[in-house]
Amino acid sequence: MRILLVGASGTLGRAVAAELGQRHEVIAAGRHSGSVQIDLTDVDSIRKGLQQAGELDAVISAAGKVSFAPLADFKPALYGDSLHTLGIADKLLGQVNLALAARDHLRDGGSITLTTGILSEQPIVAGTSASLVNGAVEAFARAAAIELPRGLRINVVSPNVLVEAMDSYAPFFRGFEPVTAARAALAFSRSVEGAQTGQVYKVF
Amino acid sequence: MRILLVGASGTLGRAVAAELGQRHEVIAAGRHSGSVQIDLTDVDSIRKGLQQAGELDAVISAAGKVSFAPLADFKPALYGDSLHTLGIADKLLGQVNLALAARDHLRDGGSITLTTGILSEQPIVAGTSASLVNGAVEAFARAAAIELPRGLRINVVSPNVLVEAMDSYAPFFRGFEPVTAARAALAFSRSVEGAQTGQVYKVF
Numbered sequence: 035m036r037i038l039l040v041g042a043s044g045t046l047g048r049a050v051a052a053e054l055g056q057r058h059e060v061i062a063a064g065r066h067s068g069s070v071q072i073d074l075t076d077v078d079s080i081r082k083g084l085q086q087a088g089e090l091d092a093v094i095s096a097a098g099k100v101s102f103a104p105l106a107d108f109k110p111a112l113y114g115d116s117l118h119t120l121g122i123a124d125k126l127l128g129q130v131n132l133a134l135a136a137r138d139h140l141r142d143g144g145s146i147t148l149t150t151g152i153l154s155e156q157p158i159v160a161g162t163s164a165s166l167v168n169g170a171v172e173a174f175a176r177a178a179a180i181e182l183p184r185g186l187r188i189n190v191v192s193p194n195v196l197v198e199a200m201d202s203y204a205p206f207f208r209g210f211e212p213v214t215a216a217r218a219a220l221a222f223s224r225s226v227e228g229a230q231t232g233q234v235y236k237v238f
Numbered sequence: 239m240r241i242l243l244v245g246a247s248g249t250l251g252r253a254v255a256a257e258l259g260q261r262h263e264v265i266a267a268g269r270h271s272g273s274v275q276i277d278l279t280d281v282d283s284i285r286k287g288l289q290q291a292g293e294l295d296a297v298i299s300a301a302g303k304v305s306f307a308p309l310a311d312f313k314p315a316l317y318g319d320s321l322h323t324l325g326i327a328d329k330l331l332g333q334v335n336l337a338l339a340a341r342d343h344l345r346d347g348g349s350i351t352l353t354t355g356i357l358s359e360q361p362i363v364a365g366t367s368a369s370l371v372n373g374a375v376e377a378f379a380r381a382a383a384i385e386l387p388r389g390l391r392i393n394v395v396s397p398n399v400l401v402e403a404m405d406s407y408a409p410f411f412r413g414f415e416p417v418t419a420a421r422a423a424l425a426f427s428r429s430v431e432g433a434q435t436g437q438v439y440k441v442f
């Protein structure tokens with residue numbers, strides 16, 4: 035298979051590339067790195083990146099930014115002025131737009147795999163934006179799965195906090211059981227190399 | 239209790255008012271009706287509406303618009319140009335902003351109750367935006383619940399399609415088991431008159 039991996043230079047992305055690269059051609063994409071430049075908040079870069087990547091059997095996102103801030107810092111505000119804006123523009127609509135562009139580009143029977151995280155189900159303090167975005171992406175994927183044409187599939191991987199991220203994230207994730215990026219990467223393999231659709235693969 | 243009910247003139251809102259109005263003072267709010275004018279996409283109207291309503295023990299939203307359209311009509315596009323815009327601005331950020339404004343206004347121990355729907359879990363064709371928005375609101379409420387100050391609570395009611403809406407919605411909800419608005423209204427009573435927080439009360 036030919037697989038486009040957005041967020042290939044991140045901790046999770048590197049593990050996904052290591053797992054799938056053993057059996058497939060993985061084309062690395064990122065904002066500032068990789069052989070293809072894709073910024074999830076730039077629709078043109080998504081379209082051009084897919085064109086540049088050529089024929090594809092799978093598109094994976096291991097990318098997506100959100101704002102972490104105490105709920106007290108969130109004020110009622112419209113999109114653009116809200117602390118929710120980054121998460122909605124990047125990890126939410128960015129991944130949705132990647133999926134929609136991939137729908138128009140993938141070979142028949144291809145797959146789309148997006149990334150969320152445990153906060154959709156199990157919240158942490160300062161994580162309301164991450165929770166909101168993760169819940170949205172998971173529900174979108176369940177819904178898109180029943181309408182995708184040409185045998186295309188879509189799934190989500192929702193990992194726990196990563197072992198490799200605990201240096202900086204440990205204080206926010208006390209009592210959470212971190213998983214290695216390599217273990218989370220197996221769920222991407224299950225999505226890409228399996229046959230299910232509309233699934234949320236929880237790695238927790 | 240003094241309860242502000244946004245969307246009071248809708249099918250669901252009228253049933254909620256009938257249920258809670260038996261025991262409490264329900265202040266009706268809506269875009270163009272009710273004793274208080276609140277448009278969820280207008281932050282100033284939310285703030286002014288809460289001020290106008292005075293001291294409150296509960297704020298309920300039985301409102302929120304989304305776009306229904308086949309997935310094929312959704313193109314990769316930024317917020318503002320995307321078919322997801324209405325749902326994100328109205329049912330998603332509108333209800334989040336109502337919750338954030340209510341946080342700053344409710345009496346100690348007060349409650350916030352938002353509305354989603356079965357599509358967060360069980361999708362229908364043309365419902366990707368509704369699913370996305372419902373999933374986002376449910377995850378937001380779970381997360382906000384652990385950070386709300388002063389004993390405030392937040393829950394979500396997720397009803398099945400309403401019996402009263404089947405005249406127009408039946409073709410989209412074949413095989414779904416419709417519930418009466420009166421039955422869905424009981425879940426709002428459970429949220430407002432109960433003591434739980436961070437819950438999604440599924441009426442399906």
